[in-house]
Amino acid sequence: MNIRSRGDKWFDAMNVCIMLVVVALTIAPFWFALVGSFNQGLDYMRGGIYFWPRTFTLSNYKTVFADHTIYHAFFVTISRTLAGTALHVAFTALVAYGMSRKALAGRNAYLVIMLFTMFFYGGLIPNYLLYKELGLLNHFLVLIIPTMFSVWDMIIMMSFFRSIPEQIIESAKIDGAGEYRIFLQLILPLTKPVLAAIALFSGVYHWNAYTDALMFTTKDALEPVQLFLMRIVTDSSEAMKFGEQAASVMPEEAKQISPETLKLAMMMATTAPILVIYPFLQKYFVKGVLIGSVKG
Template sequence: MSSSSRLRSKTFDILNVCFMITIIVVTLGPFWFTIVGSFNSGLDYLRGGVYFWPREFTLANYSAVLSDETIYQAFFVTGFRTIVGTFIHVLFTALIAYGLSRPYLVGRNVYMIIIMITMFFSGGLIPTYLLYKELGLLNNMLVYIIPNMFSVWDLIIIMSFMRTIPDAILESARMDGASEYRIFFGFILSLSKPVLAAITLFNGVYHWNSYFDSMMFTSSDSLQTVQLFLMRMVTSADFANGVSKAALANIPTQALKVSPETMKLAMMMVVSIPIIVVYPFLQKYFVKGIMIGSIKG
């Protein structure tokens, strides 16, 4: 390698490292500031200048957030819709993907055209609201589950993977007398674990972070998700002050250590921690499942 080539290579490495460090700082900076503020005394935080480390360390903000019983109900609703909704979505979408991935399905092309149309066109928010009303889904836990049972995008990814499964395996199972359902639950699901794990992560994160459907289709506090609770707390000063006063009523000795601003930061961390803890364990499936479906499909 010539000296000029080595110089270009070294220059590229330096610039690449500088670029990646910048991306890391820009990405993790706001997250770190949120952590620092959530552990800082509320009254001291209002003075400003708290950036890299808590100036007056305290756990009062977290105590105040976790003393509100409403947050536990919101976590239950979010956890329920995340677990049940994700399970039903993956199973239902995988069933349809298996059927459409088989070339002998009668009317397969017609079904695909109809499904693809729904990917680009929808009735809009108002017709959707009226439909949910007629179906009795308003102020109903099922409004989080039924409308999210199927996704065209996830269907395409799963279909691409299932088409790579050798037909010889399925034919062998049929010769042994296995039904289509037996083949699906006994063979297809087992062979499709990587892509199903990726879709599970996709959908689980969606359910955990969702607040719009809770805001539009429910009016009961008992059905609000934790993300809607956080959104209302961040965007509404009156709501944040109300939550802060209610929390301080339970821990009056911590009044000077808590403010609505630091409670918002602590709430952000409480909401983010579960998905942050789970994500690293599923990240390998996230990459592997998508790559297998795209390369071999």
């Protein structure tokens, strides 16, 4: 029978208290933004709203979704998230599988070159000039191609691929399977947790990304929802302009909103999708990272 000492109990109690504080500090900003987004605009400007709306209204969200610009921004973000995540996982997995094979000629040299890029970065201006020469500026592919490969994600996948018994691959080769067939029908089904973890990493990145669109595109048609949100949040005049445009379509809602509550509603609208999806993928995220790191 395991008898816990008083010191162990105090240690557990302190851990629980610390974690509760961390959780509270993490949730508080989201909760305050959520409460403010459901509060009447002018009433919110008076202050003193922390735990629940003082004057409940849906006008902020009605105003946000009354402007069709946000729908196109969501379309750009969803498109880049789906395409970018799929290509990132596929390309990184292919490279990781090749790097995990001991028979690959020049494998160590390739690995040194890849690791070098993790510590030394060319910089923004060389990247801009490179994308310009490749014709990627103001093109949707500038949001996809530069993110197709990650050395860190490749290392995680490679460490898992190395843990797969060599006898399984050799038996497949004896049966006449080629490298691509082995990779698609044998390796990938065994690495679903790692693939799901990498997909979650990439998906969250693409959903939250806006700096690449800000620096390498000037077309409104390529504006993702996070860049749209950044303009509204950082520039009060943009928020007022957005509210006036929506109010002209929905004049009955104009008295219920303010630039601040519009910003909060926009923040919640752009954050909600990833918050809803993440809990369903969290188990794959934890399992995939642990397997990929421990088995290496």
